[in-house]
Amino acid sequence: MTTTHNGRVTMQQVAAEAGVSVSTVSKVINGRYGVASETSEHVNAVISRLGYEASLVARSLRNTRTNVIGLLVMDFEPFSTEVLKGAADAIRGSGFELVAYSAGGGVDDHIGWESRALSRVMGTLVDGAVLVTPTVTDVRHTGPVVAVDPHTGRSSLPTVTSDNLQGGRLAVDHLLGLGHRRIGMITGRPDLSSAELREQGYRDAHAAAGVPVDESLLVLGGYDPEQAREASRTLLTMAEPPSAIFAANDISALATLEVAAELGIDVPGRLSVVGFDNIPESALADPPLTTVQQPMRQLGHDAVAMLIALISGAEIEDTHLTLETTMVARGSSAAVGR
Amino acid sequence: MTTTHNGRVTMQQVAAEAGVSVSTVSKVINGRYGVASETSEHVNAVISRLGYEASLVARSLRNTRTNVIGLLVMDFEPFSTEVLKGAADAIRGSGFELVAYSAGGGVDDHIGWESRALSRVMGTLVDGAVLVTPTVTDVRHTGPVVAVDPHTGRSSLPTVTSDNLQGGRLAVDHLLGLGHRRIGMITGRPDLSSAELREQGYRDAHAAAGVPVDESLLVLGGYDPEQAREASRTLLTMAEPPSAIFAANDISALATLEVAAELGIDVPGRLSVVGFDNIPESALADPPLTTVQQPMRQLGHDAVAMLIALISGAEIEDTHLTLETTMVARGSSAAVGR
């Protein structure tokens, strides 16, 4: 009995043990016709005795179809894991399996990680992929792909996203309604359409209220906690600091809360903070974060549903889904000067 | 130029385009010696022009080492995704990539999914795997494996888990301290050591306080929301219902909260509820859930760290890590009869 480098049981070994050829074993496993029921039973017995299971990799290499869907993320942070939960909801009972793949998040990988990840898995490991916050508009078309929270610009990819413009307005209208007139913004990842639109919502809200925008109050946060800390510090140590800050995502808002605490600034007494996403962690903050809720799980769910339809060759009427956002008022925002 | 069934660019195509052989392309990619720098440059140019990236699958099939670590879960629910976040933390900068694989969660897959998943990926796709809440004590040893929140019984696998006995005691001591004497328990998945120990903690706390345990007050919840709803209903519609319920995990506690609301039972006025895990969602509940915090991300982090050490062939002193739990009092528990 030949043994592989590692302990894995291969089809070879099953065949040898059962005294048949590999192809017979293959036929038994895949339920192909033309195998004597006796042989079949015997082979199955050997299979379960040896605990054999076909290698996903070898099978993928050979077959066009793998029945595996990939969810490609740059990193497993709160947003992408919420999307993942939704994707898992949609996978259940679909006959597909889900593989979530993190490209590693190497520094130089920041741009184009999705093309690389896609090339590595598409067509071999997975039948299609969901890309979460990709850094490019287009990927060389290698198979069915759906983007969640896509890159700016007209994308040729099917996309699923939240109504970020509306969300941005919601957040800033909330603050304006509380009497704030000097509202800082920690902006998001400039390459993502979501960040662009949230900022546009900020501007629209100001325009609608007739409040001029002070450009110095917009600081880049890049959806990144470290950058957002910097940005917060910049805003809060200005000569004339804002009385409220709208952060483009919850991670950034949470960073703002930390910086405010470090600087001894009372929230919401002297500073109101509003985030975006409503990641589960936001409710745990002190004070609990006021934020714009976007349906992250639904994003994942709908993206997978669309992808499965695409893989099945269905005609999709609308390949650009936009989901609603809602305001969630918690303890981090209050009327100005209260 | 040969084209594959799907749009993927293969090494074949790169070789053809560059006018060299596949093996030369392979050498260039892997930085092997014995390639003219001129050729190398040319090939690299073609590679980036075509956007080629080696297929993870084909490469895995050929190589023993893949530098990919697998995290195998039955389903992506709050607990496993928290573990995943921690695993991602540990992966960063390690040189490994992370693939999270959900076995699909088919009904008949409930037992033994991990053996199957493991066979499918180990030795080909991944160099080692973290198993989250496996249903078996032992897996045929196919390579480095670490279990998080393992099965009951002495496991031959390295494990990382929380101090569930202490956690169970913490929860019930908390309730006893509030004056509760009739405390129901919604138990967890009977095959998991965590569930067993949490229940033991419940019993120990009672014994220490000299309060007898009413066996009819322990109902199976299986860590499952649906089962936990049933269990809650059973407990709350008893002739003499408990004044407090300790649920073996937050998912179950959240279900209890729902059932209580449906039955018009005020929490914490007439019923106190304590969970276990402190998943982010627990703080969002109404009322916010009192719970035992276990370091889920740390579990994932430590499991991956141990796994990497194992893969590197390091000698591990202690292969059974146990992490501390702490009590988090929120709004769902209060003094009895208040």
Add this chain to the structure above:
DNA sequence: GTGAAAGCGCTAACAA
């Protein structure tokens, strides 16, 4: 310095 050939574990067309 380069390419031809074998083989990783599997499936499918074809022969026996």
Add this chain to the structure above:
DNA sequence: TTGTTAGCGCTTTCAC
């Protein structure tokens, strides 16, 4: 009904 063979995309001897 069964086995032989070729080949999926890649890496690695080993000739040239």
